[in-house]
Amino acid sequence: MTTDTTTTVAPAAERVLDARGVTMRFGGLTAVRNVDLHVNAGEIVGLIGPNGAGKTTFFNCLTGLYIPTEGEVRYKDTVLPPKSFKVTAAGIARTFQNIRLFANMTVLENVLVGRHTRTKEGFWSAILRGPGFHKAEAASRARAMELLEFVGLEKKADHLSRNLPYGEQRKLEIARALASEPGLLLLDEPTAGMNPQETRATEELVFAIRDKGIAVLVIEHDMRFIFNLCDRVAVLVQGEKLVEGDSATVQGDERVVAAYLGEPFEDAPGNEEIAEVEAAEANADTPADTEAPTDADTPADAETTTDAAPGKENDR
Amino acid sequence: MTTQTTAPETAGTTGTALAGLIAIPANTARALATGGAALTIISTFLAWTWTSAFPGDLTVYGYPGGLQVLVLIGAILTTLFCLASYGVKGLGWLIPAGADGAIKFAALATFATTWYTVLAISVDLGGAVNLEPGGYIAALGSLTALLGALALPFEHPTPDPIDPDDTSWEHNKHKAAHQWQTVKAAFSSGTARPVGALPSYAEILIIVAVLAIGLTVFTYGIGTEYDELFIGFLITVGLGFAALGKSGLVAQASQITARHQNITTCGAFVAAALFPFTQTDDQYATLGVYILIFATVALGLNIVVGLAGLLDLGYVAFLGVGAYAAAMVSGSPSSPFDLHLPFWAAALVGAGASLVFGVLIGAPTLRLRGDYLAIVTLGFGEIFRITANNLDGTSGPDITNGSNGISSIPNLDVLGFDFGAVHDIGGFSIGRFANYFFLMLLVTAVVVLVFRRSGDSRIGRAWVAIREDETAALAMGINGFRVKLIAFAVGASLAGLAGTIQAHVTYTVTPEQYLFAGPIPPNSAFLLAAVVLGGMGTISGPLIGASLLFLIPNKLQFLGDYQLFAFGLALILLMRFRPEGMIPNRRRQLEFHEEAEAPTVLTKAGA
Structure with missing residues (x-):
């Protein structure tokens, strides 16, 4: 079903990321339960869910920050090692929900740090400074400048990253992640706190990244952003994957709406109910009739909210 | 409301945007600073005390010794900065970031060293009677220079408005903070103008000069023979360096050394290697x-x-x-x-x-x-x-x-070179x-x-x-x-x-x-x-x-x-x-x- 939606982009449909049965427990708390997710080459996949659904936990399982209690994560048919630096070396780069730049390094240095896994110069090479060292250093700088141009920060290469405005810090984080030449880029809420223009720009940037042949998995709360951007969207609710499919499928799914907005009445949803309430309001002389159903509703509503409440605490 | 409460309290200091810490007209102040510094220079050639019991022998006329040398250096620095501030031709390079901040620190260095010396003489020898006229002249000259320097005008910071509902303790705190800001502003200076393009031999000569000064200062410091001289050394070097920093010379020197990092590093090692020869x-x-x-x-x-x-x-x-x-x-x-x-x-x-x-x-x-x-x-x-x-x-x-x-x-004995023995190298x-x-x-x-x-x-x-x-x-x-x-x-x-x-x-x-x-x-x-x-x-x-x-x-x-x-x-x-x-x-x-x-x-x- 999912391959249907992506055929236009990547006919070969090579699986870049393949997570099977990922479960993460913290003591008695199951933050992520038996989630399957795969990302094909050249695809943009969205991961949405209400607050506390376990999205970031799932991300951390993918990037080696957490070791999943059960299940395995494969990147291009190799099982990922349980160390975050090895995951990056394997080809998965990430950004963070709350920006984690190296605040007191320059913009260029930040990107150069991202090049770490793709360069080999060790301590002795740095001390002896042979021709190989200078060549590698120059190549790294050239590549870093290229990436800064790609995200539009080439003019600020010598600024301290802490002095950049918020939107540019996000861009720099993406550039730094791209510096490790990943096959898959994980973006954790890349548009959080952005205005609509900046969100548009980020959208363009993600498309441009996809066009470079890098698959993208993105967590986001901005629905318009997600549905514009993604070939496929997976919905995580209370640690479990609810639905997966293209935008229309997910948007039309009642369970998704329920997860975000609460469940409608079981017996009489929709127009009938509204009509009944309106009728009741119009005929104020029969209040007892209308009060009865509302009394019956409130507990139902309360139940759905209490259901969601533990989920909130599940995440971290 | 707030302006009413702040106006009378700050009228004294902010009446004119440009004023010194001490109310003396700017021209007089500058003249005082220059004159005081010049007087201090002269005084260092006089005897400050009658007996050589105070270390460093400050009894000789016509030849400064010990702490007098430090005072002399501070006074010369002050005078130069003052003259440069008058726009004397050929001294403009001394003050790339403006003269007044530098004059204040230089005068403070001179004053502190002089008065430390004078007080040390009085305490060591038991009373101010042990001072010769030269000592009094030095004390007076450096004090004049300092007063003049402090009276030099500077841009006052505007105080934050006071909240009239605050307690008097908070008012005092606020006033103290403002006064501290004012003092900081008095000693501040602008940013140094960038160094123009110099021929590279000139830049290297400047680096050599800077390193030579560094070696001299270090050698002098390590060779100080008595407590008083070392304290005087610390005072002069600390405040003198601050004066050079305010004048913008330090910033310019670091710009030049940054252009020739390798030469500077090598030069620094050569300078350090020259130390035993001194x-x-x-x-x-x-x-x-x-x-x-x-x-x-x-x-x-x-x-x-x-x-x-x-x-x-x-x-x-x-x-x-x-x-x-x-x-x-x-x-x-x-x-x-x-x-x-x-x-x-x-x-x-x-x-x-x-x-x-x-x-x-x-x-x-x-x-x-x-x-x-x-x-x-x-x-x-x-x-x-x-x-x-x-x-x-x-x-x-x-x-x-x-x-x-x-x-x-x-x-150690490396290649026949015995590290324990005394060697003669170039005399x-x-x-x-x-x-x-x-x-x-x-x-x-x-x-x-x-x-x-x-x-x-x-x-x-x-x-x-x-x-x-x-x-x-x-x-x-x-x-x-x-x-x-x-x-x-x-x-x-x-x-x-x-x-x-x-x-x-x-x-x-x-x-x-x-x-x-x-x-x-x-x-x-x-x-x-x-x-x-x-x-x-x-x-x-x-x-x-x-x-x-x-x-x-x-x-x-x-x-x-x-x-x-x-x-x-x-x-x-x-x-x-x-x-x-x-x-x-x-x-x-x-x-x-x-x-x-x-x-x-x-x-x-x-x-």
Whole structure:
């Protein structure tokens, strides 16, 4: 079903990321339960869910920050090692929900740090400074400048990253992640706190990244952003994957709406109910009739909210 | 409402936007400053006291001596700045950032040194009657100059409006804060104009001149013979350097040296190598070599603390391991091994032993972060010392000879050059300590090279990244543990290398040389203090910090038991007012002084 939606982009449909049965427990708390997710080459996949659904936990399982209690994560048919630096070396780069730049390094240095896994110069090479060292250093700088141009920060290469405005810090984080030449880029809420223009720009940037042949998995709360951007969207609710499919499928799914907005009445949803309430309001002389159903509703509503409440605490 | 309450309180100071701290017209003030400084210059050629009982012999007419020389230098500086502020042709280069801030600091330097001298004479000899007219003239002249300088106009900061609902205590606090701002503004100056393009030979000549001044100041400081002179030296150099900084000369000099980094570094080593030639005997070369050992180890610690951000409180143990290892293979009679390796082999053994020790300690502990690492390294430092104390044949196997240590370590002999003997080089006699000074300088050069090259490379960036945010650094593919272990091991082996020479310089290696904290540097606490005082992440910072931390207790014997207390106080004050250290890494300066309009652009690798 999912391959249907992506055929236009990547006919070969090579699986870049393949997570099977990922479960993460913290003591008695199951933050992520038996989630399957795969990302094909050249695809943009969205991961949405209400607050506390376990999205970031799932991300951390993918990037080696957490070791999943059960299940395995494969990147291009190799099982990922349980160390975050090895995951990056394997080809998965990430950004963070709350920006984690190296605040007191320059913009260029930040990107150069991202090049770490793709360069080999060790301590002795740095001390002896042979021709190989200078060549590698120059190549790294050239590549870093290229990436800064790609995200539009080439003019600020010598600024301290802490002095950049918020939107540019996000861009720099993406550039730094791209510096490790990943096959898959994980973006954790890349548009959080952005205005609509900046969100548009980020959208363009993600498309441009996809066009470079890098698959993208993105967590986001901005629905318009997600549905514009993604070939496929997976919905995580209370640690479990609810639905997966293209935008229309997910948007039309009642369970998704329920997860975000609460469940409608079981017996009489929709127009009938509204009509009944309106009728009741119009005929104020029969209040007892209308009060009865509302009394019956409130507990139902309360139940759905209490259901969601533990989920909130599940995440971290 | 608020304007009503503030207006009367601040009318006195902000009535005119430009006014001095003291109400004297600007022209008169400038004339007073110039005249006072000139008078002070003249006074230094007069006798200040009648008897030579006060050290330095200030009784001679026509020839300044001792503290008078320092006063003379301060007064000349003040006069030059004053004349430059009048726009005298040929002096404009002195004040690229404006003259007034510089005049104020120079006048303050002169005043402080003069009055310190005058008071010291009065106290030492029992009363002001011991002053000759020259002393009075000097006191008067420097006071006039200072008053004139303080009356020079400056731009007053506008006070924040006062909330009339505040309590009187808060009003006072507010007023005090404003006054402090005003004083700060009085001593401030503009930013230096950039240095124009000079022919490169001229720039190199300027670098040579700067280095020559540096060598002279250092040599003078190390050669001061009595407490009063050293205190006067500290006052003059401290405030004088501030004056040069305010005038913008320091900024310009650092611009020029940044253009020729390699030449400056080489030049600095040449200048340091010239130090023994300025000495007539070995007395101060001893101090020189001890300072150099201390400074080198501090610089090694700066790799671990300043670059990689690993707080190591037991660093002196690595120096000890290197020293012990070198002492055991030196052919000393109290060494358990009957070995006498050549120096290069001994140095390798020392550095290697420290490396092994560093990796052994680092491997289990570097998984800890922050404070825990500090505690564990502190513990290991003590374990080393206590172990060395106990391996004496009674409490344990006889390896280190216990608290007696390994003594009578023979002098080095490299390629027939006997380090223990006095050599004649170009008419200068170079004694034992001067010989070791040269050798130690080589080790310092190695450490500087390692610091500079590793800092500006893939591995150095990884260290800084780990220091900034370990989680993000890991997510960037940096193997945090490995990179930290490299930093730890490099730091350890450099300290071990310095230790091999220390063993030969001191003849004896005992466990008591490697305390956590003690009155004699180097010890772990002082090493860390040197790094913090000088400036983390820089090369010159720990070198200067170590020199000061070594010289001050050495020269100011009267401090005695209060030494550690004084250092604690000094460190607290430093952390409060200048947390980035004396020589700030530009990165750190931006980090700690966000509110200042520091340049947002950081060019070429910070330090």
